[in-house]
Amino acid sequence: MQATDIANPDYFHKVVDCQWACPAHTPVPEYIRLIADQRYADAYMVNWHSNVFPGILGRTCDRPCEPACRRGRVEEEPVAICRLKRVAADFKGDVSAMMPRPAVQRNGKRIACIGAGPAAMTVARDLAPSGYEVVVFDGEARAGGFIRSQIPKFRLPEAVIDEEMGYVTDLGVETRFGQRVASLKAILAEDWDAVFVGCGAPRGRDLDLPGRQEAAANIHIGIDWLSSVSFGHVTKVGRRVIVLGGGNTAMDCCRSARRLGGTDVKVVVRSGFAEMKASPWEKEDAIGEDIPILNFMVPREFLHEDGRLVGMMFEKVHAETDAKGRRQLVPTGEQLIRIDADDVLVAVGQENAFPWIERDAGLDFDARGMPVVDEVTMQSSNPRVFFGGDAAFGPKNIIWAVAHGHQAAISIDKFCRGEDVKLRPPPMVTLASQKMGIHEWSYDNDVSLDLRFKVPHQEKSRALASIKAEVELGFDLALAFKEAQRCLNCDVQTVFAPKLCIECDACVDICPVDCITFTENGEEAELRTRLNAPAHHLFEDIYIADGLKTGRIMAKDEDVCLHCGLCAERCPTGAWDMQRFLIDLAQVSPQREHSCAR
Amino acid sequence: MTYLPKPRLHHPELPRNDLGFTRRDYEGAISTLCAGCGHDSISAAIIHACFELSLPPHRIAKLSGIGCSSKTPTYFLGNSHGFNSVHGRMPSVLTGANLANRDLIYLGVSGDGDSASIGLGQFAHAMRRGVNMTYIVENNGVYGLTKGQFSATADRGAKNKSGVANNDEAIDLVSMALQLGATFIGRGFSGDKTQLVPLIKAALSHRGAAFIDVVSPCVAFNNHAGSTKSFDYVREHNEAVNFLDVILSRAEIVTEYAPGSVREVTQHDGSVLRLRKLAEDYDVSDRIAACAYLQHRHAAGEIVTGLLYVDPEAEEMHDYLGTAIEPLNGLMEAELCPGAGALAKVNAGLR
Ligand SMILES: Cc1cc2nc3c(=O)[nH]c(=O)nc-3n(C[C@H](O)[C@H](O)[C@H](O)COP(=O)(O)OP(=O)(O)OC[C@H]3O[C@@H](n4cnc5c(N)ncnc54)[C@H](O)[C@@H]3O)c2cc1C
Ligand SMILES: Cc1ncc(C[n+]2csc(CCOP(=O)(O)OP(=O)(O)O)c2C)c(N)n1
Ligand code: SF4
Ligand code: SF4
Ligand code: SF4
Ligand SMILES: [Mg+2]
Numbered sequence: 007m008q009a010t011d012i013a014n015p016d017y018f019h020k021v022v023d024c025q026w027a028c029p030a031h032t033p034v035p036e037y038i039r040l041i042a043d044q045r046y047a048d049a050y051m052v053n054w055h056s057n058v059f060p061g062i063l064g065r066t067c068d069r070p071c072e073p074a075c076r077r078g079r080v081e082e083e084p085v086a087i088c089r090l091k092r093v094a095a096d097f098k099g100d101v102s103a104m105m106p107r108p109a110v111q112r113n114g115k116r117i118a119c120i121g122a123g124p125a126a127m128t129v130a131r132d133l134a135p136s137g138y139e140v141v142v143f144d145g146e147a148r149a150g151g152f153i154r155s156q157i158p159k160f161r162l163p164e165a166v167i168d169e170e171m172g173y174v175t176d177l178g179v180e181t182r183f184g185q186r187v188a189s190l191k192a193i194l195a196e197d198w199d200a201v202f203v204g205c206g207a208p209r210g211r212d213l214d215l216p217g218r219q220e221a222a223a224n225i226h227i228g229i230d231w232l233s234s235v236s237f238g239h240v241t242k243v244g245r246r247v248i249v250l251g252g253g254n255t256a257m258d259c260c261r262s263a264r265r266l267g268g269t270d271v272k273v274v275v276r277s278g279f280a281e282m283k284a285s286p287w288e289k290e291d292a293i294g295e296d297i298p299i300l301n302f303m304v305p306r307e308f309l310h311e312d313g314r315l316v317g318m319m320f321e322k323v324h325a326e327t328d329a330k331g332r333r334q335l336v337p338t339g340e341q342l343i344r345i346d347a348d349d350v351l352v353a354v355g356q357e358n359a360f361p362w363i364e365r366d367a368g369l370d371f372d373a374r375g376m377p378v379v380d381e382v383t384m385q386s387s388n389p390r391v392f393f394g395g396d397a398a399f400g401p402k403n404i405i406w407a408v409a410h411g412h413q414a415a416i417s418i419d420k421f422c423r424g425e426d427v428k429l430r431p432p433p434m435v436t437l438a439s440q441k442m443g444i445h446e447w448s449y450d451n452d453v454s455l456d457l458r459f460k461v462p463h464q465e466k467s468r469a470l471a472s473i474k475a476e477v478e479l480g481f482d483l484a485l486a487f488k489e490a491q492r493c494l495n496c497d498v499q500t501v502f503a504p505k506l507c508i509e510c511d512a513c514v515d516i517c518p519v520d521c522i523t524f525t526e527n528g529e530e531a532e533l534r535t536r537l538n539a540p541a542h543h544l545f546e547d548i549y550i551a552d553g554l555k556t557g558r559i560m561a562k563d564e565d566v567c568l569h570c571g572l573c574a575e576r577c578p579t580g581a582w583d584m585q586r587f588l589i590d591l592a593q594v595s596p597q598r599e600h601s602c603a604r
Numbered sequence: 605m606t607y608l609p610k611p612r613l614h615h616p617e618l619p620r621n622d623l624g625f626t627r628r629d630y631e632g633a634i635s636t637l638c639a640g641c642g643h644d645s646i647s648a649a650i651i652h653a654c655f656e657l658s659l660p661p662h663r664i665a666k667l668s669g670i671g672c673s674s675k676t677p678t679y680f681l682g683n684s685h686g687f688n689s690v691h692g693r694m695p696s697v698l699t700g701a702n703l704a705n706r707d708l709i710y711l712g713v714s715g716d717g718d719s720a721s722i723g724l725g726q727f728a729h730a731m732r733r734g735v736n737m738t739y740i741v742e743n744n745g746v747y748g749l750t751k752g753q754f755s756a757t758a759d760r761g762a763k764n765k766s767g768v769a770n771n772d773e774a775i776d777l778v779s780m781a782l783q784l785g786a787t788f789i790g791r792g793f794s795g796d797k798t799q800l801v802p803l804i805k806a807a808l809s810h811r812g813a814a815f816i817d818v819v820s821p822c823v824a825f826n827n828h829a830g831s832t833k834s835f836d837y838v839r840e841h842n843e844a845v846n847f848l849d850v851i852l853s854r855a856e857i858v859t860e861y862a863p864g865s866v867r868e869v870t871q872h873d874g875s876v877l878r879l880r881k882l883a884e885d886y887d888v889s890d891r892i893a894a895c896a897y898l899q900h901r902h903a904a905g906e907i908v909t910g911l912l913y914v915d916p917e918a919e920e921m922h923d924y925l926g927t928a929i930e931p932l933n934g935l936m937e938a939e940l941c942p943g944a945g946a947l948a949k950v951n952a953g954l955r
Contacts, residue, residue: 080613444639445607453611508835510640510823511795515648518628519615539615556839570611578640578823 007530007550007559012501015435018587020547021564022497024087027074029409031591032056034071034087035497039449041093042490044483047101049094054101056591057408058128058174059153061166064092065478066157068285068403076496079543080519080566083458085492086481093486095166106135106596108178113137115199115422120187123151124404125395126204127174128411133418134177135596142179145186149175151206152396153404155233156255158262159474190363190391200390200418203363203377204407207396211355213250217308221315221350225308228259228353235262235473244348246270248318250305251353252282257289259351260297265473272345273299274318276335278325291477295470304335306342308350317346356401376400383427384414392418412593419594431592437585440498444575447584449498451571453518454491495569499587502560504553506581513573513582514538519566522573527552527559537563607634622658630655632682636675642794642820643673643742647680649797650711650740653804654681657852665701665708669694669723672749673715673742673820681711692723695730695739699921702735705931706922709808710737717747720756720775727777731784731813736920738807738814739786741777742794744822745833752825763830776902778912781815782895787918788814789894791909793838794821802848803911809850811872812918819907838907845883845897845910851876871916879911888914 010017020026024034033052040049053060067088075084115138119126122144130140148154149171153162175181187193193201210227212218218225224244228251234240247268249260252275263271273292275282279301282289293299303320310316319342323335358376363369370378370387377386379393386393394410396402417427440448462479463469469477481489514522520539527533527550534541534548541548546565554560574582610631618626630651635644654664661683668674670691677686685708689697698712712730719727719741730739745758754762757777758770781789788810792800800818807814819838821827827834832841852875869877869888879888887893894913901908928935 079616452608453613455612508640508823508827509795510642510821510835511645511648511797512640515644516610518611518613520618540617542617555836566615568611568613570608572608572610575608576639576644578638 009552010549015433018499019589023074023076024071027070029406030057035495038490038493046094046097050098051104059170060091061095061170064095065162067405086489089461093481096480109137117200118198119202121204122149123204123206125407125411128408129202129415130179131174132415132594134179136594140179143182143187147184155236158258160477190367199422203393203397204395205397207356207358207401209357209359213352217310221308221310224315225350228255228351242267246347247349248347249273249351254284256353257284257292259353264295271297274303275301276304383417415594434590436588440584449495453568453570459485459489497587498569498584501583501585502551503581504551506579512576516572516576521562521567523561524558609634627655632680633678635679638824640823643676645794646818647676649800651680652801666711667694667698668713669718671715671718692718695726699735707931712739714741716743716757717755731781731786734813734920740816742820744820746822746826748822759832762832778817786815787812787915789913790911791817793819802850805850806877809873809875812920841907843906845886847880848911849878869916
């Protein structure tokens with residue numbers, strides 16, 4: 007194998023599994039250390055810089071970082087990265103002084119953001135401090151998009167949304183709320199230097215089955231129903247409720263129904279339990295609220311009597327793999343199953359709709375009716391129009407919307423400067439030794455053996471009594487500290503200097519997880535088979551260094567390294583060093599005079 | 605200055621042996637030796653060997669004298685019996701323990717100062733008595749613990765850290781062990797575990813006095829240019845006579861080798877030592893030839909390593925003495941105090 011080029015920012019970035027997996031590349035171990043250090047405001051600002059909505063995300067994020075977390079590979083569960091983010095938000099105190107100020111001087115460029123969801127608000131946050139005049143349009147009265155209209159208040163209190171949307175509008179962002187934009191052409195005719203479309207994926211799929219029309223009064227499209235609940239238009243539901251669908255929307259529907267009078271709420275899903283789209287913790291919470299999840303049942307008919315819904319019929323199926331190896335749901339042939347119900351909530355998926363974008367507005371749409379958008383630059387086929395969030399590639403989640411927002415902001419900035427949007431700015435990288443003494447490091451390298459701590463929940467009867475009572479209470483500071491200590495500090499990198507190594511094997515002997523091997527070089531596939539421990543996780547790189555006296559190579563499997571620093575402590579020559587890797591992904595930089603206080 | 609214990613977390617695919625233990629279960633406390641000390645690698649090799657042999661930790665007794673090397677039993681086999689004896693006296697304590705309880709597996713760990721300087725007499729007698737044990741000398745040519753004075757195994761002409769040469773002739777413990785009748789003799793290097801681990805495994809499964817001299821650089825006091833026990837020097841002058849595989853049961857033997865290139869020795873416990881020859885005509889069963897070979901190669905400036913001598917049919921001290929099979933702690937009052945009649949018989953036999 008070739009010696010590893012550790013100067014390539016991607017190499018060590020990838021070792022920080024959580025940060026690499028985070029679409030916005032939040033420096034996770036950095037903020038977790040700040041929490042352990044009781045520097046909650048600093049921890050919040052590290053988050054705010056990367057993901058803009060730490061308080062919101064700390065309660066709702068899809069957390070792609072957690073399945074990636076190294077801790078999950080060395081013991082049972084990953085670090086509670088997401089809920090630690092909430093700790094930073096809960097205990098930060100007043101951070102207004104740490105926020106960037108509105109630009110003193112405008113640069114003369116005007117940007118229109120359509121939609122006030124997380125994607126557009128990220129664009130606004132990134133562009134406004136550097137002098138852009140940003141105007142955000144939304145049909146709703148307040149900012150937040152689906153965060154406000156869809157996510158139930160028992161998962162995310164309104165005050166958190168108000169606060170974090172407020173940090174963005176405080177940057178001198180103009181809002182024009184309460185009126186939907188009716189025409190993109192009209193917008194393009196105005197003198198905007200660039201337009202960002204962050205209008206989301208607002209249409210819920212319907213189920214066209216026998217009885218749908220007749221029983222319509224008690225059949226609701228999930229996301230429409232949830233926003234009616236959010237805005238207080240719906241305050242009651244029938245006693246017996248069927249929720250159709252296995253995604254997160256279904257979970258929010260069933261849990262909301264439990265709080266609005268549904269005492270017998272069931273979720274019915276076509277697929278098996280494991281294949282459901284909902285996150286494991288959402289399913290767990292639903293089940294915890296006495297909501298059975300019935301799997302492998304395909305809806306066949308809405309039953310109605312005297313114009314009123316009375317229930318539904320379902321067909322039992324099971325999964326079979328066909329000749330081509332595809333999984334298919336095949337009827338079992340059993341009798342149809344009847345479930346009685348007073349209301350049905352249909353949460354079987356979401357679609358994009360762009361009724362306000364004329365097809366002759368100079369934008370290309372693909373066969374599925376989606377705009378043609380560049381995945382890196384977020385630019386559409388009309389160079390002045392950029393997309394992000396659910397509007398760009400279909401429904402995803404908040405953190406992806408934020409990530410898109412950052413990239414779109416960079417592109418808009420470049421576009422307005424007349425630069426090539428395809429040339430992306432490089433990240434800022436620092437690598438600094440953490441050595442303080444022979445056995446002392448400026449990070450806490452003692453590896454905690456604690457298993458993941460559970461976030462305390464509101465007592466169930468109280469939680470179910472109100473649609474607004476927040477279920478999760480968040481970690482208290484003592485629990486937060488202990489959970490923070492579970493983080494392995496994967497950003498403190500093992501950096502190897504072959505010239506110093508005397509090949510004494512001390513690092514090999516001490517390494518608790520057998521990461522390090524000194525051996526003959528070979529092709530990667532073959533080399534992976536003869537390391538001191540099997541290296542099956544091909545995604546995780548092998549760090550290769552040559553230039554040793556014996557002609558062997560040093561091969562370190564990054565996979566389960568605990569970043570404990572013992573290799574560096576035991577090395578007699580300092581050939582191993584523990585160096586903190588900080589990667590600051592490029593963003594539009596605020597005006598110098600008012601640079602963000604981080 | 606704090607020494608963190610090694611985290612208990614281990615590789616998710618860490619294998620388990622026949623007893624259900626992982627290699628980590630054979631570890632001890634965190635080492636307090638200098639970072640990079642060869643002795644720590646030997647500890648790691650002992651851990652590997654005991655794990656691979658599936659030895660029950662509570663049936664092993666590790667004994668040592670004084671020195672950095674003699675401290676190491678704290679750093680491995682944390683669940684075994686241990687005895688840190690007086691400087692140079694480990695062999696006597698081990699012999700006594702073995703006489704009292706022959707059922708334990710005895711592992712003596714010593715240094716070149718401990719065994720070749722102050723303890724030379726002890727070393728010699730344990731060898732000639734054929735005590736059933738594995739005796740490892742962690743040989744760095746200096747008294748590490750007392751800050752690097754030459755020991756009795758330092759080569760004549762080798763220079764200490766301040767450039768002063770050693771004028772005394774070196775004692776070669778391997779040659780002595782050959783001459784004194786040890787029935788398993790090897791030499792390894794702390795920097796080569798592929799060679800060392802099988803050597804230790806073979807010694808542990810040998811019945812009789814097994815001796816391994818392990819050259820083990822002292823990074824603090826004897827790893828400079830001019831030293832003959834430094835990593836660089838040993839790597840340059842290491843001449844292995846064979847490559848050893850220890851095969852625990854006949855069933856595992858699969859690989860075929862060209863005739864003549866491989867020799868298999870079946871030990872008393874059924875384990876098979878497969879030796880792939882590196883030096884032509886080196887015969888591990890010829891004690892006298894081995895002595896001569898070592899002298900020749902030493903004169904040529906080489907450090908001969910590998911399995912150097914083995915007698916698979918060896919006898920041991922208990923055979924010579926005709927002692928009771930049962931350990932003393934298993935003998936009951938009836939056996940220990942057979943009564944006046946039995947005493948009268950013994951006395952009559954001496955009249
Ligand atoms: C029930 C439910 C629960 C969810 N829970 C989570 C969760 O827990 N975690 C998570 O990460 N994600 C969750 N999501 C997904 C998440 O809400 C979205 O992915 C995210 O909000 C998308 O952000 P966005 O910026 O693309 O647009 P959106 O948040 O969809 O906002 C779009 C905004 O644009 C406005 N708009 C649209 N058209 C116009 C127009 N023509 N003129 C003016 N304004 C317009 C809309 O009013 C809306 O406010 C959930 C989604 C649903 C449906
Ligand atoms: C009876 C006695 N004499 C002298 C000493 C001082 N002493 C302690 S360790 C040591 C030498 C140890 O050398 P070695 O066995 O080679 O061990 P190393 O530290 O080199 O591993 C000496 C002389 C002692 N502890 N006891
Ligand atoms: S930091 Fe070093 S000793 Fe610790 S797990 Fe990683 S490679 Fe092993
Ligand atoms: S401990 Fe240091 S000198 Fe020894 S092998 Fe490891 S890197 Fe090389
Ligand atoms: S002084 Fe030498 S022998 Fe003792 S621990 Fe240090 S390196 Fe090892
Ligand atoms: Mg010594």
